[in-house]
Amino acid sequence: MSTPSTLSIDRLRSDLTGDVIAPDDPGYDAARTLFYGGFDNRPAVIVRPCNAAEVAAIVTLARDTGFELSVRSGGHSTAGHSVSDGGIMLDLSRLRAIEIDVDERTAWAQTGLTAGDVTTALAEHGLAVGFGDTGTVGIGGITTGGGVGYLSRKYGLTIDDVLAAEVVTADGQVLVVDADNHPELFWAIRGGGGNFGVVTRFRYRVHELPGVVGGMLLLPATADVVHGVLTEAAAAPDELSIILNVMPAPPMPFVPPEVHGTLVTMVLLCYAGPAEDGEKVLAPIRALATPIADLVRPIAYPEMYPQEDGGDAEEYHPTAVARTFFADQLDRAMVEQILERLATAPAPMRVAQIRPLGGAIARVPDDATAYAHRQRAFMVIVASFLDTPETRAEREAWVAEVAGLIQNGGPGAYVNFLGDDGPQRVREAYPGVTWDRLTEVKRRYDPGNLFRLNVNVEPAQG
Incomplete structure (x- = not known):
């Protein structure tokens, strides 16, 4: 160069x-x-x-x-x-315009907005689109990578609600892309990350959502509880999406002091349907054990995103090693092994996060977008936080060992959770024909690989 x-x-x-x-x-x-x-x-x-x-x-x-x-x-x-x-x-943080068409159930949103910004604006009209689980994440990154979050089983990934996008390509053109205009580029930016241009705004399909039953449920970390939550969640109606974290209990005000630092099952739940139905669906999960804390209640959807701006949040910059992958089966014996590894881990802060998938995610064909893992049952992240840079090698070895224990059903990765993990993991995120198709789109729209600071797809040769 x-x-x-x-x-x-x-x-x-x-x-x-x-x-x-x-x-x-x-x-x-x-x-x-x-x-x-x-x-x-x-x-x-x-x-x-x-x-x-x-x-x-x-x-x-x-x-x-x-x-x-x-x-x-x-x-x-x-x-x-x-x-x-x-x-x-x-x-892109100054690109913050949003235009909501309540009658058409659509919204144009610029990519300097965060998930929390868009969620709050839509909620004023009783509407929502699914993003992830953190309000401060920018909509540009989470959308181009896929978007797995609290509404995924009900409405699919974020990309499944993308109707069009405005994209600045490597040659300086500003294109509006959709199913009829530059369809291959439109396909690629829905799951292919930032490889193909700078998306400056998205047009989303939005959904009527007056409220949800949601919040945090803190349970003991036993094999019966963890396996029970996963079993109930996988069998629940599509309206229920959960994120399960097995981790040391943080020193939050609602957590008893004697529990701080001990392993707990932190379940983040969101039932996108009538409150009465939600309480019935959640009853079997609540019945698995006496909750350490139960903050689940009928709420407005934006309340699923805790307040993170200002105060100590601006000074919180965690450093961790992590691995993301998929698993098709997580039986009780596997859960027991996960708990054993977490109990004996070298890091004071470590986590195994499990997201049951399925529902609307799985009803979209694998080749409809560049996210090619529609039929996988669970998305998993294993992470270990660093005390000092010198602890990195030890924590990386632990993460690799635990991930190798859990992963089953074939390789795979969710691009939005990948770090600097090397080209093999990029291929796992984009397997088979998905990779081939992406490299051809890259060759057409960014042949010089200008957009390379990402989970990079290099242009096809020839």
């Missing part, structure tokens, strides 16, 4: 109405900081454009000068892809 040309900060400031932040400017360090810790990347410049035309100008500048380009939507990249080290950081 050629040596990058010199950037003129003054020229950028005169050409753009958005923010241009140089390394010596106040706010530079805050602007380059990610949600996850362990990264100290220093971009040559941080640019926050105000519209798609300015995004296109920055993309063209990066292509013409040879500067590495990173794209930041919410800054939650576990691999640090949101912030270039020495290149141009394209921060």
